[in-house]
Structure formats: C-alpha cells, structure tokens
Amino acid sequence: SLPEPDAQASDLARARDAQLTKPPGALGRLEDLAIWYAGWRGQPRPRLDRPQVVIFAGNHGVVAQGVSAFPPEVTVQMVANFQSGGAAINQLARCFGATLSVVALDLDRPTADFTLAPAMTEADCAAALSAGWQAVDPQADLLVVGEMGIGNTTSAAALACALMGGAPADWVGRGTGLDDAGVARKARVVAAGLGRHHVAARPFEALRCLGGRELAAMTGAIARARTLRIPVLLDGFICTAAAAVLHCARPGALDHCLAGHVSQEPGHARLLERLGKAPLLSLGLRLGEGSGAALAIGIVQGAVACHSGMATFAEAGVAGA
Amino acid sequence: SLPEPDAQASDLARARDAQLTKPPGALGRLEDLAIWYAGWRGQPRPRLDRPQVVIFAGNHGVVAQGVSAFPPEVTVQMVANFQSGGAAINQLARCFGATLSVVALDLDRPTADFTLAPAMTEADCAAALSAGWQAVDPQADLLVVGEMGIGNTTSAAALACALMGGAPADWVGRGTGLDDAGVARKARVVAAGLGRHHVAARPFEALRCLGGRELAAMTGAIARARTLRIPVLLDGFICTAAAAVLHCARPGALDHCLAGHVSQEPGHARLLERLGKAPLLSLGLRLGEGSGAALAIGIVQGAVACHSGMATFAEAGVAGA
Structure with missing residues (x-):
C-alpha cells in the first residue's frame, strides 16, 4: 500500500498554525500548503532545504x-x-x-x-x-x-x-x-x-x-x-x-x-x-x-518559512482576537 | 514631470526576449515582467539584487x-x-x-x-x-x-x-x-x-x-x-x-x-x-x-533571472521554429 501523510504531524502542524501571530486563515493557501507539507514530511515544523x-x-x-x-x-x-x-x-x-x-x-x-x-x-x-x-x-x-x-x-x-x-x-x-x-x-x-x-x-x-x-x-x-x-x-x-x-x-x-x-x-x-x-x-x-x-x-518555501519560523501569540506577547 | 521607463532599455529587452531559447511567448507573464522591469531600471539585461x-x-x-x-x-x-x-x-x-x-x-x-x-x-x-x-x-x-x-x-x-x-x-x-x-x-x-x-x-x-x-x-x-x-x-x-x-x-x-x-x-x-x-x-x-x-x-526574481541568464538560440546552437 502507498505511504500516506503522517496524521499526527499534520494535526500538530494545524495546531501550530492556529497559534501563529496572524488572524486565523490570513495566510490563505499558504497555511494549507504548510500543513500538507508537514504531513508528508512527518514533521510538525518542517524545513524545506533540498x-x-x-x-x-x-x-x-x-x-x-x-x-x-x-x-x-x-x-x-x-x-x-x-x-x-x-x-x-x-x-x-x-x-x-x-x-x-x-x-x-x-x-x-x-x-x-x-x-x-x-x-x-x-x-x-x-x-x-x-x-x-x-x-x-x-x-x-x-x-x-x-x-x-x-x-x-x-x-x-x-x-x-x-x-x-x-x-x-x-x-x-x-x-x-x-x-x-x-x-x-x-x-x-x-x-x-x-x-x-x-x-x-x-x-x-x-x-x-x-x-x-x-x-x-x-x-x-x-x-x-x-x-x-x-x-x-x-x-x-x-x-x-x-x-x-x-x-x-x-x-x-x-x-x-x-x-x-x-x-x-x-x-x-x-x-x-x-x-x-x-x-x-x-x-x-x-x-x-x-x-x-x-x-x-x-x-512552498514561503509557506513553510512562515509556518516554521513565525512566533506564536504567546511567544510574541501579542493579544488574540 | 514623473520619470518614465527607459524606452530604449525596454526595446532592447524585448529584442533579447525574442532571441532566448524558448518558443516565443512561452514564459507568459514572466516575459512581460522582465521587459517592464528592464524599462524601469534602464537596463536591457537587468539584475535584481536588492x-x-x-x-x-x-x-x-x-x-x-x-x-x-x-x-x-x-x-x-x-x-x-x-x-x-x-x-x-x-x-x-x-x-x-x-x-x-x-x-x-x-x-x-x-x-x-x-x-x-x-x-x-x-x-x-x-x-x-x-x-x-x-x-x-x-x-x-x-x-x-x-x-x-x-x-x-x-x-x-x-x-x-x-x-x-x-x-x-x-x-x-x-x-x-x-x-x-x-x-x-x-x-x-x-x-x-x-x-x-x-x-x-x-x-x-x-x-x-x-x-x-x-x-x-x-x-x-x-x-x-x-x-x-x-x-x-x-x-x-x-x-x-x-x-x-x-x-x-x-x-x-x-x-x-x-x-x-x-x-x-x-x-x-x-x-x-x-x-x-x-x-x-x-x-x-x-x-x-x-x-x-x-x-x-x-x-519577479524568476522572471528577471530567466531574461538575463538564459542563452540565446545563437549562443546555444539551438534551431528556431
């Protein structure tokens, strides 16, 4: 059977996305891209280097x-x-x-x-x-x-x-x-x-x-x-x-x-x-x-960079909506 | 009066574009982008570094x-x-x-x-x-x-x-x-x-x-x-x-x-x-x-890189259409 994305990595990436210093959904397709990429790479906070x-x-x-x-x-x-x-x-x-x-x-x-x-x-x-x-x-x-x-x-x-x-x-x-x-x-x-x-x-x-x-x-x-x-x-x-x-x-x-x-x-x-x-x-x-x-x-590099590099609301001391 | 793009640089960029190793128009909007950029920068073969x-x-x-x-x-x-x-x-x-x-x-x-x-x-x-x-x-x-x-x-x-x-x-x-x-x-x-x-x-x-x-x-x-x-x-x-x-x-x-x-x-x-x-x-x-x-x-970086970095048909020894 074919390998599937790592559901745990996807879930963790989705949870991380919700905590990043931006309004929910404000990065549009970049957010979906990063979560998709995280799932396939099996890394909640992936890198894209190669x-x-x-x-x-x-x-x-x-x-x-x-x-x-x-x-x-x-x-x-x-x-x-x-x-x-x-x-x-x-x-x-x-x-x-x-x-x-x-x-x-x-x-x-x-x-x-x-x-x-x-x-x-x-x-x-x-x-x-x-x-x-x-x-x-x-x-x-x-x-x-x-x-x-x-x-x-x-x-x-x-x-x-x-x-x-x-x-x-x-x-x-x-x-x-x-x-x-x-x-x-x-x-x-x-x-x-x-x-x-x-x-x-x-x-x-x-x-x-x-x-x-x-x-x-x-x-x-x-x-x-x-x-x-x-x-x-x-x-x-x-x-x-x-x-x-x-x-x-x-x-x-x-x-x-x-x-x-x-x-x-x-x-x-x-x-x-x-x-x-x-x-x-x-x-x-x-x-x-x-x-x-x-x-x-x-x-995709931009999407992954935002996902993995941004601060969370808590880390940055920014108030939520 | 406002500065305008350099018409000579645009024309030279357009002429260069027509000689690059690709079918005419095959880079779509990247070609227009590169020519536009060349005009504003006054460089027929511009760089984008900063x-x-x-x-x-x-x-x-x-x-x-x-x-x-x-x-x-x-x-x-x-x-x-x-x-x-x-x-x-x-x-x-x-x-x-x-x-x-x-x-x-x-x-x-x-x-x-x-x-x-x-x-x-x-x-x-x-x-x-x-x-x-x-x-x-x-x-x-x-x-x-x-x-x-x-x-x-x-x-x-x-x-x-x-x-x-x-x-x-x-x-x-x-x-x-x-x-x-x-x-x-x-x-x-x-x-x-x-x-x-x-x-x-x-x-x-x-x-x-x-x-x-x-x-x-x-x-x-x-x-x-x-x-x-x-x-x-x-x-x-x-x-x-x-x-x-x-x-x-x-x-x-x-x-x-x-x-x-x-x-x-x-x-x-x-x-x-x-x-x-x-x-x-x-x-x-x-x-x-x-x-x-x-x-x-x-x-834009991709467009400029293609325009300024590609070989011409003559340089590459590639036959035209």
Missing part, C-alpha cells in the same frame, strides 16, 4: 506526422543547453536553490510513431519508468519533474484522452506554436493513435502505446517520490498527463502532488480539474522543462 | 466605533514582533533575500476618529507622507510596502470609496475577522466618514481625512520609488488604497507598480480592476504586512 528538479528528455516518432513547430533535433540541442546552464529551468532552479539534473533518454532512438505502432515496447517503457524512479534523490524534500521532447504535447494529448475520455480536440493545443491547421492535424493524429491502440482502463498500457520515454520517466519519478514521502509540484500539461497515469491506476496516488501552475496549453486546466488539483500559479507559461513548477517552489 | 520591504505601522481613532476583531494594542505588539523577527513578513523577506525595515508612526497618538473629525491634521499627514518618502532605500531595485494598523481596513475602505465612488458596502470586508454584523457596522462607519468629509476629486485630502499615517507613508514611499525608478509590488487592499491616491491625482502615476497579489478582502479585486492591474498571485492571503507582495518578489 528541492530537486529533474528534467527528462525523449524523442517522438510521431513528429513524422508534422505535429510540432520545431524540428526534432531541438530536443538534443536543448539538453545541451540544460547542461551548459542556458535554459529557463537553469535560472529558475538556481533562483529557488534547487538542484537540477537532466536525464536524456535514448534521444537517438525515438519512440515509434503511435499512429502506426505502440510508442514503446514493454522493455522500453519499463526502462523509462525505472530511469525516473532512479533519478529521485532520496534526500530531496520537494520534487519537480520536467520534460523536453519535441512532439510531446501530442503524446500527452493522446495519453490524456485515453485516460480521461472526451474528444481529441479537447486535449490538443498549440504546443510550441502550431497554427490552427497544425492544431487540427494534431487532433487527427491523436484520433488515429486512439483508434489504433485499445488501452481503455489500462493506464500503463496507455502510457506505453501513446506516451514517450520522458513521460514514463516522470510517471516513475512521481511514484518513487510517493514511496519516499517527497512532496511533488506538478508542472504543465505533459507532466500532469504523466502523473494522471498513476491517478487512473489508483485514486489517491497523487495526494503527495500539488499543481505548481496551470499552463496556457488548454488541456492542462481540464486535466487538473479532472484530478481535483487547483494550481498555485496561473501566469500563462507554456514552456515545459519544469519551469512553472519550479517557479512555485518559491511559494 | 529588494526592499518596508512596513509602516499606525493607529486609528476609528477603532472606537468597533470596527476590528482585534484590540488596538495589537499594533504596537506586532511592531515588536516584526522587530524580533517573528511575523510572517520576516520569514518571507528572508526567503526572498529582501531587507526589511519597520517604521512605527506615532503609535501612542492614534489618528482622530474620522466619523468625528479629519483623521490627520495637514501637518500629521505631511509628516507621514515624508516618513514614507524617506524610508525608501535609493539603492533598492524592487520595493514592497506593507502595513500594520488595527482598524486600517476601515480607513482603506473609506479612502477607496472616496476615490473611486460606489457604495460603502462595495469596499468593506471582514478585515482580520469581523462577523456579518461587524461588516455592516463597518459600512455604516465608512458612510458616516464620507458624509462628514467633502473630499471629492481631492485625493490627498481624502487620504488626510479618511486614511491614516501608515497609509500616507505608503503613498509617500510609492511616489518616492517612482522618482528613483524603483519598481514596486503592491500588496493588499490597504496598500492599494494608499497607491490609488497617486493614481487619482495623476493617471499613470502607478505605471511603476504591479499588483503582487489579490487578497481575500473583497474590495481589493475591485480596486485593482479600477487601477487596471492584474495580480501576479491569488492565494487567498489577507494578512497585510506586505506579505502577498513579498511572496511575489520570487516571481
């Missing part, structure tokens, strides 16, 4: 269908950019004191075009899940998983549609910058994938047939974080689609996850709603790389 | 009307809490690397009850404006002004109503925790103040008659920041009401300000809409102390 960001990169055979505004060689070029510190996520990770690692998954061996065959063999999918599982630092106290993979909003849309139902058009968007014709083509590609693979009610089979290595790796990392009781901030549409595999396999499997932000990719808000997750930020990002979730690290 | 938070505290004669859930001695007790590091704003300022100073404004001499007399004499109001003006560090590169003052949501509601029109009920809320009867009483108190003082179209006179020392100090600090081209993050309802004095005195006077967050106090969203400011955060905070704006410092 946030970890991991970026997984993969290539997608489905780009042959013309579903991306960028050429597929950008995946490996961006991995080099991550490694040399030049991408957005490098700046954001540094800004919030997070470690950053990059895991490139067989970039010279794209997945199969899912309109023609399962994206991954069982062995490939298992290897990607395992790569994600292994990438989590057991000493981390907050995890962000991000991705890079030209074509992967198409895989995420197909996966979300398979997991959650609805029409392909509900789940496709502009990705890195498709025009209207490109979006319509993307919806047809998703429909073709769903028509070929019969994955209903088999979330991991949907991941294997329609997803990609970086999606499977994110699924594996998020599952691993649960076993370690490391809270997770979900990033955008692709990350959330990867997480949704776990939710569909087992309701409650994402209780250790919060939505760091809601992206401009229209399927993301829909997917978060289906998962019952209210995003912390809504700033119109649609970059991936874990960028929206990394930005939300600062919010 | 954020400053200043908290102003004042006491309010109008508390005699029973408009607060907390007793007035809490103002001075909370000032001591700020000074000893125990309040929410202490934790948030530390979290985002901001300096924090606290300016207590004649706490043993509350303003007059505005239902009976102008809250401040002209000399008192001028002294408070000046205290705010002086409190801004000319070396700061981002400013948050916050407040503490039992009763001051009532002053802010009266001020907002005088500046923006509408009914008192449009501008009053629960403050630190009033019940329905308390909110209704607060609306009557605001109506009484507006009935007594004839301040229409005289924003600084509205501030003097209905505001308070900490509000006037915030007004002065925000005006001073403009002369120094220091960008400002507005906090909650009280801070925004103080800022609105400048807007009403001169449209455009708040172009160097962004709304750090929208609070749970219902008048705040209304006031931000009237000022044309879309908040960066919406997390249900209603604490004051500059807390919501301090949390948003992290967002």
